[in-house]
Amino acid sequence: MDRKVNGWRAHALRWSRETSLVWFALVVTLLWPRIGAAQLAPTGPHYAGRTSDTGHDSVGPSGGYATSIPLDLPPARGGLPLPLQISSGGRGFGAAGVGWDIPLSFVRVDDTYAHRRPQKQPNLPIAPRSQITVALPGQYAEMVQQSTNLWIGRNTPTLSMRKENDVWKVFDGSGLTYVFSQQPCGGISCPGLVDLGMWLLRSIEGPGNSVVLTYDVKLVTLPGASTAATSIDLIALSYNVHSSGACSKNEIALSYDLSLPTDPPKALSVMGTRAIVRQHKLTSVNVMGRASCGASPERLRLYTLNYLVDPDTRQDRLASVQMYGREGTDEANVAVPVAEFTYGTATTVAPSGNHVLQYVNPQS
Numbered sequence: 001m002d003r004k005v006n007g008w009r010a011h012a013l014r015w016s017r018e019t020s021l022v023w024f025a026l027v028v029t030l031l032w033p034r035i036g037a038a039q040l041a042p043t044g045p046h047y048a049g050r051t052s053d054t055g056h057d058s059v060g061p062s063g064g065y066a067t068s069i070p071l072d073l074p075p076a077r078g079g080l081p082l083p084l085q086i087s088s089g090g091r092g093f094g095a096a097g098v099g100w101d102i103p104l105s106f107v108r109v110d111d112t113y114a115h116r117r118p119q120k121q122p123n124l125p126i127a128p129r130s131q132i133t134v135a136l137p138g139q140y141a142e143m144v145q146q147s148t149n150l151w152i153g154r155n156t157p158t159l160s161m162r163k164e165n166d167v168w169k170v171f172d173g174s175g176l177t178y179v180f181s182q183q184p185c186g187g188i189s190c191p192g193l194v195d196l197g198m199w200l201l202r203s204i205e206g207p208g209n210s211v212v213l214t215y216d217v218k219l220v221t222l223p224g225a226s227t228a229a230t231s232i233d234l235i236a237l238s239y240n241v242h243s244s245g246a247c248s249k250n251e252i253a254l255s256y257d258l259s260l261p262t263d264p265p266k267a268l269s270v271m272g273t274r275a276i277v278r279q280h281k282l283t284s285v286n287v288m289g290r291a292s293c294g295a296s297p298e299r300l301r302l303y304t305l306n307y308l309v310d311p312d313t314r315q316d317r318l319a320s321v322q323m324y325g326r327e328g329t330d331e332a333n334v335a336v337p338v339a340e341f342t343y344g345t346a347t348t349v350a351p352s353g354n355h356v357l358q359y360v361n362p363q364s
Contacts, residue, residue: 076240185215
């Protein structure tokens with residue numbers, strides 16, 4: 001009898017110990033932290049990253065609407081990129097009105113003390129630390145010097161650069177060379193770029209082809225300022241070079257509204273110790289092609305940009321984009337809508353004609 005009781009006691013003790021282990025494992029599983037699971041942001045084309053998910057193209061880092069105008073451009077041979085984009089999501093007045101701009105590609109050599117600790121070497125006076133940055137389509141890289149004439153991207157090791165005479169050459173590691181110059185204004189030196197320490201993208205070179213960019217750079221006198229500001233507009237791209245090298249098959253011409261150097265700037269920003277101003281807004285993009293080097297370029301497509309006055313800033317804001325067809329066809333004078341935009345407003349017009357902050361009292 002005692003043997004049977006002891007057997008039941010041993011069985012109960014073993015069952016209790018096994019049950020305790022099961023409950024302990026279950027509690028640990030439920031309470032054990034899942035490493036980083038609550039800290040990962042949604043990524044990829046899913047997770048509300050499509051237009052069908054949110055009703056919008058995308059949202060920028062600052063929470064603004066980020067998109068670009070769909071331009072149908074003839075492709076460049078060899079897969080060369082075309083550094084032309086009319087995109088939104090920025091702040092202030094850009095090349096295409098409030099919130100819209102044409103991003104520029106450039107090399108900047110900053111030899112100032114602004115926002116950086118100066119360097120101190122033994123038996124030498126305090127001097128600024130030189131910083132070189134490269135702005136390319138889709139990326140912005142700080143370059144680190146490796147040798148006398150070699151710089152490597154700090155976070156982009158495939159990106160390298162060197163200086164030849166007064167030209168910077170950036171290599172992307174995929175066979176393309178980006179050439180930056182201070183003379184991309186139709187072969188002449190652009191005013192103000194030396195003071196800015198800026199070299200604008202002059203060309204993208206690849207096997208058997210190149211994309212050449214041209215700018216309009218002017219000095220603008222600001223009221224009460226001791227030094228002139230710089231205005232920069234991208235005005236042309238030419239690419240798909242003929243085998244003889246005598247001409248380019250495709251050209252893109254950008255047109256802007258007229259203004260005088262004495263007109264007040266639409267926007268102003270500071271680069272180092274120098275000011276950059278926005279004097280114009282884009283009015284049209286003319287996409288052209290030619291059959292041979294002896295022929296004049298003909299229009300393939302024409303994009304026109306239309307603006308309305310923004311109620312809040314009283315500046316022009318992009319309202320719509322239209323496209324006209326090929327020159328010499330029935331579509332040449334027919335406007336096809338490409339994009340239309342409406343914006344929210346924080347102000348309204350009072351009976352006095354003044355713009356006041358719009359406020360709606362919600363019901364309790």
